[in-house]
Amino acid sequence: MSDKPQVSARPEWFAIDANAPHLIGTRCEKSGTFHFPPEYTMSRAPGFADSELTEVALSTTGTLWSYTNAGYAPPEPYIAITDPFEPFAIAAVELADEQMVVLGQVVAGVNAEDLRVGMTMELTSEPLFEDDDAIHMIWKWKPAADQPQAAGADA
Amino acid sequence: MSSRETEVAVLGVGMTEWGKWGRPFVEYGVAAIREAIADAGIDYSDIQFVAGAATVRNGYPGYVAGATFAQAMGWTGLPISTSYAACASGTQAIDSARAHILSGMCDVALVVGADTTPKGFLAPSKGERGDDPDWLRFRLLGATNPTYFGLYARRRMDLYGATEADFAQVKVKNSKMGALNPRARYKKEFTEADVMNSPVVADPLRLLQICATSDGGAAMVLCSKDYAEKKGITNAVKVRGISTTTPTFPNQIIEMPNFATDSAAGVALVGPSFRDSIATAAYVEADLGPDDMDLAEVYDLSSALELDWYENLGLCKEGEAEKMLRDGDTSMGGRIPVNASGGLGAFGEAVPAQAIAQVCELTWQLRGQAGDRQVEGAKAGVTVNQGLFGHGSSVVCVR
Numbered sequence: 001m002s003d004k005p006q007v008s009a010r011p012e013w014f015a016i017d018a019n020a021p022h023l024i025g026t027r028c029e030k031s032g033t034f035h036f037p038p039e040y041t042m043s044r045a046p047g048f049a050d051s052e053l054t055e056v057a058l059s060t061t062g063t064l065w066s067y068t069n070a071g072y073a074p075p076e077p078y079i080a081i082t083d084p085f086e087p088f089a090i091a092a093v094e095l096a097d098e099q100m101v102v103l104g105q106v107v108a109g110v111n112a113e114d115l116r117v118g119m120t121m122e123l124t125s126e127p128l129f130e131d132d133d134a135i136h137m138i139w140k141w142k143p144a145a146d147q148p149q150a151a152g153a154d155a
Numbered sequence: 156m157s158s159r160e161t162e163v164a165v166l167g168v169g170m171t172e173w174g175k176w177g178r179p180f181v182e183y184g185v186a187a188i189r190e191a192i193a194d195a196g197i198d199y200s201d202i203q204f205v206a207g208a209a210t211v212r213n214g215y216p217g218y219v220a221g222a223t224f225a226q227a228m229g230w231t232g233l234p235i236s237t238s239y240a241a242c243a244s245g246t247q248a249i250d251s252a253r254a255h256i257l258s259g260m261c262d263v264a265l266v267v268g269a270d271t272t273p274k275g276f277l278a279p280s281k282g283e284r285g286d287d288p289d290w291l292r293f294r295l296l297g298a299t300n301p302t303y304f305g306l307y308a309r310r311r312m313d314l315y316g317a318t319e320a321d322f323a324q325v326k327v328k329n330s331k332m333g334a335l336n337p338r339a340r341y342k343k344e345f346t347e348a349d350v351m352n353s354p355v356v357a358d359p360l361r362l363l364q365i366c367a368t369s370d371g372g373a374a375m376v377l378c379s380k381d382y383a384e385k386k387g388i389t390n391a392v393k394v395r396g397i398s399t400t401t402p403t404f405p406n407q408i409i410e411m412p413n414f415a416t417d418s419a420a421g422v423a424l425v426g427p428s429f430r431d432s433i434a435t436a437a438y439v440e441a442d443l444g445p446d447d448m449d450l451a452e453v454y455d456l457s458s459a460l461e462l463d464w465y466e467n468l469g470l471c472k473e474g475e476a477e478k479m480l481r482d483g484d485t486s487m488g489g490r491i492p493v494n495a496s497g498g499l500g501a502f503g504e505a506v507p508a509q510a511i512a513q514v515c516e517l518t519w520q521l522r523g524q525a526g527d528r529q530v531e532g533a534k535a536g537v538t539v540n541q542g543l544f545g546h547g548s549s550v551v552c553v554r
Contacts, residue, residue, distance in 0.1 A: 007393055009294075009295060010291075010295055013414075019225045028421065031420075031421040031422050032420055032421025033405065033417070033418045033419075033420055033421040033422050034418040034421075035418070036414065036415040036418075037288075037414060037415070042415065045404060045405075045421065046404055048423075065306075065310065065409070066304075066306040066307070066309045066310035066313070067306065067309055067358075067359045068301075068302055068304075068305025068306050068308070068309055068358050068359075068360075069305070069355070069357060069358040070297050070299070070302065070357065071278075071354060071355040071356045071357060071358065072356060074276065074297035074298070074299050075275065075278040075292060075293065075299070076278065076281075076293070077279070077283075077293050078293045078297045079294070080296060083522045085279040088297070089358075090296065090298060090302055090306075091295070092303075092306050092409050097420065099405075099418055099419035099420040100405075100415050100416050100417060100418040100419070100420075100500060101407070101409050101415060101416040102414065102415045103292075103296055103298060103409060103413075103414050103415065104296065105296060105297065112309070112358035112359075113358075116313060117309070117310060117313035117314060118313070123287055128295065134461045138295055138296075145209050
């Protein structure tokens with residue numbers, strides 16, 4: 001990797017703090033619901049229009065809801081980081097505390113056949129693309145080192 | 156509202172053959188309109204309202220579809236509407252026409268949708284559009300439409316034991332019916348081996364399990380029941396229930412083009428899930444249920460997604476769709492044939508036309524005019540469809 005600075009590809013949604021990359025959401029204080037991407041105007045929980053919305057770091061672990069891959073290069077505005085294109089996996093992970101499913105690419109080297117509904121997944125960060133000035137980092141999911149017994153059996 | 160107050164008559168239907176010709180979409184729409192008007196036995200001068208379903212991929216004329224078609228047919232000063240609800244646009248146009256008829260603002264309305272699609276994946280509009288979630292999901296995730304279909308399919312496999320062979324069999328079934336439909340784009344009967352030998356697009360889904368993007372047009376002439384009777388038509392197909400429902404918070408299924416679902420922390424979902432609610436709203440309006448249906452036209456963006464719809468339509472319980480398929484319940488001659496037209500698998504997506512096309516198929520089937528793909532004795536049918544950003548779409552027709 002080059003020695004260019006690393007920046008978040010979407011700083012409004014994703015912080016790449018050196019030790020703790022995390023997604024940025026907002027919590028509706030009265031209902032207790034969460035929003036990702038962060039919502040600052042008004043809570044989307046019906047009846048809580050007057051509730052305060054607080055910016056929060058979302059959980060960085062969750063349970064794999066489902067997964068797939070991109071077998072072909074996605075069209076623009078996707079920017080392929082490898083040439084030729086290499087398929088990558090995509091995960092939908094349910095954050096336990098927030099009870100919401102968040103999409104993300106899966107780290108390089110982990111393929112769809114390595115995944116199973118119910119696995120524990122962790123948030124991390126990898127390059128999305130590189131331009132003249134910086135390496136643009138995006139959140140990615142990876143299987144956690146510790147997995148529940150028989151992941152998927154009762155997901 | 157009682158079902159009686161929701162009924163309008165289908166006076167005529169028209170549809171082009173679907174394909175990939177690259178002609179201006181207006182041509183397809185005009186061809187469908189002319190067929191629908193001829194089928195209705197009226198003249199264009201009898202039309203009092205035009206409801207167009209819009210497409211966003213054909214520039215300015217697409218955005219204002221109602222006027223575009225009114226101009227193409229020769230301006231007659233008609234009032235119009237234009238609906239955009241992505242894949243559900245056609246149902247909103249039907250609903251717009253029905254509202255004008257039921258409120259007494261007109262007696263006869265034309266509904267039309269047509270599209271010319273680009274090759275390959277559907278992609279967002281060009282430019283740096285960092286405030287558009289549809290643009291952002293391609294830029295930040297590389298998430299195409301098949302990405303979402305793949306997620307639903309893998310979940311069925313891991314939770315309900317669906318197999319790749321099951322998904323292939325949906326394609327085999329629909330291609331068999333599509334081969335009998337002169338308007339279908341793909342008239343080839345595919346085997347399970349054909350499907351399994353096609354390349355993986357979005358694991359576990361293969362190229363032949365994901366619907367293509369097509370050119371095509373569909374149109375309907377709707378009228379009040381009084382108008383139909385004055386024309387001496389006593390046994391018209393009736394649109395009896397329409398659903399344009401949206402989700403109830405919190406929607407827990409990841410939907411195109413979103414990055415996340417709603418959160419269920421703090422507020423629990425009361426009532427059915429979004430996808431369960433779509434057809435339910437049309438059934439309630441029609442005062443009918445899934446057991447009353449003789450056929451269903453469902454939105455098979457992927458072959459695996461068709462199985463989800465069996466459950467969402469109430470044709471079987473959750474997790475039992477594979478059994479229904481394997482038992483032949485949804486094949487021609489089964490308990491409730493699904494996608495007798497061949498479905499999107501045989502047609503491909505022509506976004507503004509497809510929800511209208513589903514209702515055209517119900518009309519032909521309920522009239523007994525479906526030729527070799529006729530569902531014997533069909534008296535009632537249901538369509539279901541869903542548009543980007545939370546647009547439910549379902550229509551119940553009876554005769």
